[in-house]
Amino acid sequence: MLLSQNALAIRPLNLYPVVFISLTFGILHALSDSPDESCISFNMTLRNFQSILSWELKNRSIVPTHYTLSYTVMSKPAGETVVEDCINITRSFCDLTDVWESMSETYLLTVVGFRGNTVLVSCWDKVFVALDMSLEPPEFEIVGFISHIDVIVKFPPVIPKMLVGKNLQTYLSLVIEEKSGSIVNLHRPKIDGNTTGNFTYVIDKLIPNTNYCVSVYFEPKNLGKIHRSPLKCTRLQPGQESESSESVKIGGIITLFLIAAVFISTIITLKRIGYICLRHDYPKVLNFYNLSAWVFPELPPLEAVAIVEVIHINRKKKVWDYEYGDESDSDNEAVPRASAGGYTMHGLTGLCPLASTSSASLENCGNPDAEEPDLPEPGVESEPLMTPGPGPCQSECTDGDYERRGNRLQDRFSEEDNSSTEGSEDRIVFNVDLNSVFVRVQDDDDAEVPPMLSCLPEEAVDLEDPNEMETSLLVASGEGTQPPFPNPSVECLWPEDAPSDESDTSESDVDIGDGYITR
Amino acid sequence: MTNRCILQMALLLCFCTVALSRNYNLLRSQLRSSNSACQNLLRQLNGTYCREDRMNFEVPEEIEQPQQLQKEDAVLVIYEMLRQTLGIFRRNFASTGWNETIVERLRAEVHLQMDRLETNVDEITEKENFTWENTPVPHVRKYYARIVQYLKAKKYSRCAWTTVQAEILRNFSFLTGLLDYLQN
Numbered sequence: 001m002l003l004s005q006n007a008l009a010i011r012p013l014n015l016y017p018v019v020f021i022s023l024t025f026g027i028l029h030a031l032s033d034s035p036d037e038s039c040i041s042f043n044m045t046l047r048n049f050q051s052i053l054s055w056e057l058k059n060r061s062i063v064p065t066h067y068t069l070s071y072t073v074m075s076k077p078a079g080e081t082v083v084e085d086c087i088n089i090t091r092s093f094c095d096l097t098d099v100w101e102s103m104s105e106t107y108l109l110t111v112v113g114f115r116g117n118t119v120l121v122s123c124w125d126k127v128f129v130a131l132d133m134s135l136e137p138p139e140f141e142i143v144g145f146i147s148h149i150d151v152i153v154k155f156p157p158v159i160p161k162m163l164v165g166k167n168l169q170t171y172l173s174l175v176i177e178e179k180s181g182s183i184v185n186l187h188r189p190k191i192d193g194n195t196t197g198n199f200t201y202v203i204d205k206l207i208p209n210t211n212y213c214v215s216v217y218f219e220p221k222n223l224g225k226i227h228r229s230p231l232k233c234t235r236l237q238p239g240q241e242s243e244s245s246e247s248v249k250i251g252g253i254i255t256l257f258l259i260a261a262v263f264i265s266t267i268i269t270l271k272r273i274g275y276i277c278l279r280h281d282y283p284k285v286l287n288f289y290n291l292s293a294w295v296f297p298e299l300p301p302l303e304a305v306a307i308v309e310v311i312h313i314n315r316k317k318k319v320w321d322y323e324y325g326d327e328s329d330s331d332n333e334a335v336p337r338a339s340a341g342g343y344t345m346h347g348l349t350g351l352c353p354l355a356s357t358s359s360a361s362l363e364n365c366g367n368p369d370a371e372e373p374d375l376p377e378p379g380v381e382s383e384p385l386m387t388p389g390p391g392p393c394q395s396e397c398t399d400g401d402y403e404r405r406g407n408r409l410q411d412r413f414s415e416e417d418n419s420s421t422e423g424s425e426d427r428i429v430f431n432v433d434l435n436s437v438f439v440r441v442q443d444d445d446d447a448e449v450p451p452m453l454s455c456l457p458e459e460a461v462d463l464e465d466p467n468e469m470e471t472s473l474l475v476a477s478g479e480g481t482q483p484p485f486p487n488p489s490v491e492c493l494w495p496e497d498a499p500s501d502e503s504d505t506s507e508s509d510v511d512i513g514d515g516y517i518t519r
Numbered sequence: 520m521t522n523r524c525i526l527q528m529a530l531l532l533c534f535c536t537v538a539l540s541r542n543y544n545l546l547r548s549q550l551r552s553s554n555s556a557c558q559n560l561l562r563q564l565n566g567t568y569c570r571e572d573r574m575n576f577e578v579p580e581e582i583e584q585p586q587q588l589q590k591e592d593a594v595l596v597i598y599e600m601l602r603q604t605l606g607i608f609r610r611n612f613a614s615t616g617w618n619e620t621i622v623e624r625l626r627a628e629v630h631l632q633m634d635r636l637e638t639n640v641d642e643i644t645e646k647e648n649f650t651w652e653n654t655p656v657p658h659v660r661k662y663y664a665r666i667v668q669y670l671k672a673k674k675y676s677r678c679a680w681t682t683v684q685a686e687i688l689r690n691f692s693f694l695t696g697l698l699d700y701l702q703n
Binding site: 037072074075076077078103104105106108126128130131166167169170171221 | 555558559562567568570571573574575576578583682685686688689692693695696699
């Protein structure tokens with residue numbers, strides 16, 4: 001009886017080791033019987049930071065009543081290790097959180113299925129944790145505020161061995177996905193091995209009074225499937241009035257700044273392009289400070305104006321003798337001469353005849369037919385000069401008798417050269433601009449210097465220039481026609497009695513001494 | 520004149536720092552992606568693991584638990600690991616029955632990672648005081664020499680190759696941790 005009682009007391013104490021040893025030997029025996037690699041599939045999952053290994057037999061007809069799990073590693077020739085918490089378990093999964101220590105290890109797992117004491121199946125497979133572990137999303141909560149959301153991710157108080165230290169941030173990439181309508185933003189908060197408990201991440205700069213949904217997941221390293229958590233949504237509180245008023249103030253300031261910028265840029269632009277001219281020193285006429293002077297402006301003092309009277313003196317012009325026959329030989333002789341009144345007649349000797357030979361000059365003078373009504377008839381020499389309108393300069397240019405008149409002009413200059421007081425043969429041509437209005441103050445001094453105007457060019461006559469040629473030929477035509485009374489209306493051949501103020505009052509304008517006229 | 524030179528040098532230094540940091544960030548991202556691809560390719564090489572041919576190749580501490588590793592040392596270690604891995608998978612694996620295409624893709628991916636690291640390695644090794652002895656690279660070379668020696672000893676058998684395959688897969692996982700040292 002006593003023996004039986006001792007046996008009952010000893011039996012529970014010794015039974016467990018016996019069972020464990022027998023199971024171990026059984027597993028080893030099963031392994032020694034070369035377990036089948038292809039009869040089982042393992043699934044490794046990180047669920048709430050716990051490493052859960054589950055398995056499923058491929059042959060569904062075999063249904064063990066309980067399982068025993070053991071493992072070994074590939075990195076060293078170690079023996080099989082039976083997981084104590086996974087001996088004779090009736091479930092088909094096992095928690096290995098505190099068993100495995102490395103994410104970089106290839107584990108060789110063996111599951112032995114029993115029915116009673118009979119081994120039904122022995123299967124094994126390998127698991128590379130870093131790639132084969134499925135990362136389920138962590139638990140989290142969200143708290144919505146006016147413009148931000150606090151996402152509280154729940155980490156375990158103690159990090160598993162496998163993820164402790166640097167492995168947590170190396171192998172777990174936490175991603176917080178924020179959705180608002182169709183807009184999705186990803187946030188990747190940085191976590192380290194010391195991250196435990198509640199990890200709070202703030203999603204800020206959100207729009208108040210808007211609905212936001214948040215999802216959390218771990219990004220897998222093996223480019224595998226992403227396991228997102230269910231969306232948790234919140235509607236942010238509407239913004240307070242203070243914030244709205246502040247935004248209105250900021251908007252107002254920005255608007256004012258923009259308006260000022262536009263105004264200043266407009267002023268600068270208008271000033272640069274000259275539409276406005278900002279001056280500090282105003283002219284006197286714009287000086288309105290002296291209001292009385294502005295209201296009663298002082299009359300400007302009367303200026304003494306010299307009375308200018310235009311006197312038409314019908315003076316019979318000196319008549320030259322025209323002897324065409326003898327003096328036509330001196331074509332090329334250009335002799336400066338002075339008129340009887342002291343005005344110098346520009347020597348055009350040789351110019352017009354040369355120009356007459358230039359067909360280009362004749363062509364440039366225009367259509368002779370069109371100018372025909374204004375042309376002086378050779379037979380009637382005085383009529384064209386008496387008629388206003390186009391002067392003989394133009395008509396002469398287009399005249400068909402141009403050459404003949406040029407010869408006359410040369411002859412006349414040759415004649416006058418003899419009577420000129422200034423005439424000298426070494427001064428053949430000099431240019432005087434007499435195409436100006438000579439106004440003479442009523443004075444008797446000009447009686448000795450009658451203004452004799454001509455349309456002689458100031459510069460040397462360009463033979464190729466029909467305009468100058470016209471001017472030159474005017475003199476010839478006028479001289480040739482021998483008007484009895486030179487008409488002041490004729491623009492080229494000014495009347496001799498045309499009063500000239502400048503010619504009389506200014507001695508410097510007329511220098512008869514050396515034959516040059518200086519103005 | 521001196522002030523202008525100092526200013527230009529400072530600006531150049533800032534720009535270089537920013538450019539280098541951006542370069543490392545981009546490099547890290549690229550290597551991470553490529554490293555995951557290598558691991559997946561390696562996993563696709565089927566083969567039955569042989570328990571009896573398991574071997575402890577004694578991974579250097581600089582690879583397995585790099586606690587005090589400088590960024591430059593990490594670059595050199597990563598580059599050396601990739602180079603040695605490429606050399607291993609150029610050896611005879613006819614006994615394994617592996618898919619040649621997968622192995623070729625694996626080699627190409629490893630080579631791509633080496634190309635991305637080439638510039639950084641050159642920058643480090645071209646420094647004046649640089650010597651290989653002061654880096655963890657010699658330890659890494661010895662480690663891979665043991666692997667090659669193992670393959671030779673086992674005459675490139677299928678079981679030996681599966682053991683090496685598991686070891687290389689492990690190394691790629693260590694590389695993932697080493698890549699974290701490339702951040703700024």
